[in-house]
Amino acid sequence: MNTDLKLRPIHHQKDDSSDAHLFFGLLAYWVVNTIRYRLKQSGMMHYWAEIVRIMSTQKAITTEATNALGEIVYLRQCSEPTKTVADIYERLKYKKTPFRKIRIDKICSTQ
Structure with a gap:
């Protein structure tokens, strides 16, 4: 997850905050991989950083x-x-x- 999403460990003082952080990190990872998988199926083999760069023009x-x-x-x-x-x-x-x-x-x- 560190390469595409640039996630790093964050230590929270409350369990609920840690759970939320973990949940959203995994959700983001799932979304990124789903998008990349669908693009690879159609023949586009870009890294996530390149997709973000292209899409940031809109x-x-x-x-x-x-x-x-x-x-x-x-x-x-x-x-x-x-x-x-x-x-x-x-x-x-x-x-x-x-x-x-x-x-x-x-x-x-x-x-």
């Missing part, structure tokens, strides 16, 4: 604004994927954008 952007009623409105959208990112999504059978434009707000809560 960004999620959150914009904050105030509407006429003085309420804060958040708009979250995803950038267009590059050809390489789109290829990885296609090989994994995922959508090319993780989510469409999302508005996180109360548009007119007082009307």
Whole structure:
């Protein structure tokens, strides 16, 4: 796990914290290996660090604004994927954008 996830031993004072740390470490390891396995099945033999580097070119952007009623409105959208990112999504059978434009707000809560 140390090579792909860069996990290191962390000593917690409470058992629940240690259990949670171990659980999330194993869950992350399982997700990484599942993604790499599916990519290898489709012919892509990249290391995890290379996959992360490629996928980091797509960004999620959150914009904050105030509407006429003085309420804060958040708009979250995803950038267009590059050809390489789109290829990885296609090989994994995922959508090319993780989510469409999302508005996180109360548009007119007082009307």
